[in-house]
Amino acid sequence: MIVIKGVPASPGIAMGKAYVLEDEEIVVNRVEIGKDKVRAEVKRFKQALEATYRDLDAAEAKVLKTLGKQHAKLIDTHRLILSDPLITKDVPRRILNEAVNAEFALSEALDHVNEAFEKIEDEFFRERRHDLFDVGKRLLSHLLKQEKRSLTDIETACILIARNLLPSDTVNLKDSKILGFATDLGGKTSHTAILAQGMQIPAVVGLSDASHRVKNGDFVILDGEHGMLIISPSPEAIAKYQKAQLKTQQEEKALDALRGQTAATLDGHRFDLCANLDTPDEIKTIVGLKTDGIGLFRTEYLFLNRLEAPTEEEQFRAYSQAVKAMNGLPTVIRTADIGGDRLAQLGIDGPKNETNPFMGLRGIRLFLRHSDLLKTQLRAILRSTQHGKVRVLLPMISSMAELRSARRIFFAAQQELLAEGVDTAKKVELGIMVEIPAAGLMLDHLLTEADFISIGTNDLIQYILAVDRINEHVAHLYDPFHPAVVRTLYSIVETAKKKGKRVTVCGEMTSDPKAAPLLVGMGVDVLSVTPRMFLRVKQIVMSLRFEHASKIVQRALSMSDSDEIQRLLTDI
Amino acid sequence: MSAPITVQKTFVVPNKLGLHARPAALFVQALQRFRCKVLVAKADTEVNGKSLMGLMMLAAEHGSQLKVTLEGADAPQAMLEIEKLFVRKFDEA
Numbered sequence: 001m002i003v004i005k006g007v008p009a010s011p012g013i014a015m016g017k018a019y020v021l022e023d024e025e026i027v028v029n030r031v032e033i034g035k036d037k038v039r040a041e042v043k044r045f046k047q048a049l050e051a052t053y054r055d056l057d058a059a060e061a062k063v064l065k066t067l068g069k070q071h072a073k074l075i076d077t078h079r080l081i082l083s084d085p086l087i088t089k090d091v092p093r094r095i096l097n098e099a100v101n102a103e104f105a106l107s108e109a110l111d112h113v114n115e116a117f118e119k120i121e122d123e124f125f126r127e128r129r130h131d132l133f134d135v136g137k138r139l140l141s142h143l144l145k146q147e148k149r150s151l152t153d154i155e156t157a158c159i160l161i162a163r164n165l166l167p168s169d170t171v172n173l174k175d176s177k178i179l180g181f182a183t184d185l186g187g188k189t190s191h192t193a194i195l196a197q198g199m200q201i202p203a204v205v206g207l208s209d210a211s212h213r214v215k216n217g218d219f220v221i222l223d224g225e226h227g228m229l230i231i232s233p234s235p236e237a238i239a240k241y242q243k244a245q246l247k248t249q250q251e252e253k254a255l256d257a258l259r260g261q262t263a264a265t266l267d268g269h270r271f272d273l274c275a276n277l278d279t280p281d282e283i284k285t286i287v288g289l290k291t292d293g294i295g296l297f298r299t300e301y302l303f304l305n306r307l308e309a310p311t312e313e314e315q316f317r318a319y320s321q322a323v324k325a326m327n328g329l330p331t332v333i334r335t336a337d338i339g340g341d342r343l344a345q346l347g348i349d350g351p352k353n354e355t356n357p358f359m360g361l362r363g364i365r366l367f368l369r370h371s372d373l374l375k376t377q378l379r380a381i382l383r384s385t386q387h388g389k390v391r392v393l394l395p396m397i398s399s400m401a402e403l404r405s406a407r408r409i410f411f412a413a414q415q416e417l418l419a420e421g422v423d424t425a426k427k428v429e430l431g432i433m434v435e436i437p438a439a440g441l442m443l444d445h446l447l448t449e450a451d452f453i454s455i456g457t458n459d460l461i462q463y464i465l466a467v468d469r470i471n472e473h474v475a476h477l478y479d480p481f482h483p484a485v486v487r488t489l490y491s492i493v494e495t496a497k498k499k500g501k502r503v504t505v506c507g508e509m510t511s512d513p514k515a516a517p518l519l520v521g522m523g524v525d526v527l528s529v530t531p532r533m534f535l536r537v538k539q540i541v542m543s544l545r546f547e548h549a550s551k552i553v554q555r556a557l558s559m560s561d562s563d564e565i566q567r568l569l570t571d572i
Numbered sequence: 573m574s575a576p577i578t579v580q581k582t583f584v585v586p587n588k589l590g591l592h593a594r595p596a597a598l599f600v601q602a603l604q605r606f607r608c609k610v611l612v613a614k615a616d617t618e619v620n621g622k623s624l625m626g627l628m629m630l631a632a633e634h635g636s637q638l639k640v641t642l643e644g645a646d647a648p649q650a651m652l653e654i655e656k657l658f659v660r661k662f663d664e665a
Contacts, residue, residue, distance in 0.1 A: 073594075076597065077593050077594075077597055077624070080597050080600055080601070080624045081624055081625060084600075084623045084624050084625050084626075085620055085622055085623045085626075086620075086623050086625050086626060113625055113629070116629045117628075117629060120629070120631040121631070122590075122631045122633060124589075124590075124592065125590075125592065125628060125631035126631075128592070128593055128628050129625075129628075131593070132625055304663060341659060341660055342660075344656070345660070352659060353659055470588055470665050472634075
């Protein structure tokens with residue numbers, strides 16, 4: 001039995017036969033060419049560049065289909081590398097100056113970059129050189145007219161062991177029977193790690209010389225939790241890991257069994273458990289989780305990375321897709337909470353260089369200033385009501401005047417659609433985000449005109465505590481269990497209950513296991529959670545007693561210190 | 573030919589993850605249509621700002637200072653584009 005320690009890159013345990021991927025050593029010889037042939041050599045290099053571009057186009061289509069947009073972006077990076085002056089300028093220069101073959105000039109250029117990268121201490125940056133090698137190898141194989149290896153031929157269930165896995169190796173792996181990855185090179189942020197996490201199989205990287213020590217067909221155990229590869233394990237080790245594997249499977253089964261069960265505490269207190277939607281590719285996941293609806297559809301993504309605002313049609317299609325998928329369950333769509341800096345990109349005049357964008361022109365403030373943007377979005381949302389149950393949510397409301405202005409535009413949009421004969425639901429609820437303390441402090445008034453509220457914990461906490469979470473100097477002061485936060489949340493929920501209005505809590509706090517008893521105990525009607533944490537949160541809240549949780553809330557309200565409150569919540 | 577113009581400005585890397593592949597790619601793409609020469613320096617390492625791998629080599633983490641030097645007739649316009657990217661924090665947190 002040999003145990004090799006590496007870096008855990010994706011959790012889980014895999015056991016099975018090893019498939020060792022031979023390292024592809026391309027030997028490049030220096031060949032002096034005549035001065036009269038250098039131009040032709042440069043041309044040959046340019047042709048290889050063209051061929052590699054075509055490779056990338058083909059790979060992109062495939063990656064999009066099998067691995068999704070996230071991975072397809074990698075191809076974009078590879079295109080940029082291919083057009084990098086370090087390749088397009090440096091290699092021809094070397095060919096011309098040294099009168100050498102293109103292969104040698106290219107490998108010299110790559111070596112040069114590699115040397116620079118090896119000196120980088122930050123692993124995250126150092127890892128990126130593998131993208132360069134991947135592109136470099138593609139180029140070389142075109143120059144040498146070699147076929148690039150492909151992993152499509154792996155048919156049996158196995159643990160793949162390699163010196164390193166390059167993105168171009170793994171394009172075809174999504175539907176393979178591979179149980180796990182083990183590589184000699186790589187770190188936590190390497191391509192292998194990201195791919196394994198996406199495929200939800202274990203991976204261990206940084207195993208130094210593992211690929212030389214394992215032989216094809218060896219029985220191995222891959223422990224993605226602790227970052228270990230065990231070659232020819234002892235019967236005891238196998239038994240131990242089988243037990244661990246069983247336990248994980250049971251845990252997953254227990255979580256799995258929660259899908260579709262009514263969300264309620266042990267003593268029968270009902271509430272809705274919904275998921276947050278950030279991008280359309282999560283719709284399928286959410287449907288699979290059998291949630292009680294989409295508690296927060298963040299529409300910001302529609303406005304990012306583009307040169308003009310999305311049209312009503314485009315938005316209508318995006319909302320309809322989600323609403324249809326929910327099949328009658330509610331979808332709460334929030335109008336875009338974007339900042340002023342986004343406007344310039346969309347070709348609209350807006351403030352630049354706001355010194356404090358979190359307190360600047362964003363959310364409803366921005367959309368009231370540019371009411372055409374708000375009206376277009378509201379029209380698109382209202383039109384999607386023909387496909388199911390939709391509620392509308394306004395971000396960053398801090399005063400009655402803002403709520404009334406937004407409502408006027410909302411009703412105007414409704415009237416317009418009515419006049420145009422467009423089929424929409426008769427009554428559509430319009431709610432507000434409570435994320436600015438001012439809204440919480442005068443909620444009784446706001447609730448005379450708002451149909452429901454959604455507490456955005458991320459912003460609310462940062463505004464209550466005056467802490468910018470991305471400012472490393474104060475980030476540690478961001479604290480969901482600060483007594484002021486607990487009290488504010490309590491008072492918001494109480495006010496809403498008195499007015500008979502529904503309260504949702506969205507934001508990261510809902511995914512914190514410690515926060516669950518607090519939020520459930522306050523009597524929140526809907527928790528909206530990030531899909532990844534949905535079943536875990538469901539498991540926690542379903543193991544609570546409402547009566548007990550309410551008492552805990554009362555005790556927390558009397559406490560003066562966050563640590564004390566957290567101890568109380570951990571002890572449950 | 574207009575006279576060569578040199579524009580120089582120092583930026584602090586504003587986004588949490590630093591100038592990794594995506595922001596570096598944005599940087600390179602923004603400069604593609606300009607003809608001016610672009611040099612980016614961190615401490616005593618200087619690289620070609622039109623090279624993605626060059627920028628990555630700087631390993632510019634959050635908060636590090638980058639001195640950007642542009643040379644050429646369209647340098648001022650190019651600098652405006654670069655400023656936009658830093659103000660937008662490369663569209664990241």
